[in-house]
Amino acid sequence: MRFIEMMARTPGGSWPGCRPFGIRNLLESMKVRPEGLKQAEQAINDALKDLGITHYRLESMRRESAPGADADVYSLTIVSSADPDRKFTTTVARQE
Secondary structure (H helix, E strand, O other): OHHHHHHHHOOOOOOOOOOOOOOHHHHHHOOOOOOHHHHHHHHHHHHHHHOOOOOEEEEEEEEOOOOOOOEEEEEEEEEEOOOOOOEEEEEEEEEO
């Protein structure tokens, strides 16, 4: 989960080692483009795959924070690739 928090703080395309790693710009654009959430989910899964992390994938990501809040809060559900019944859900916050 900390790994995904780092992705949320990193601008898209800014890390030459893994272009899909950063999703900060996608999260910021969600205020005006609701499809940004799906794009962020896809970018997270692309980055995990690109980096050889194949045991887990992001199943879902939901925005939990209220409009106008000081921080954006997201609920993330990670699922095991080997056992789809094995899921982990946590929340991560990203300061404005």
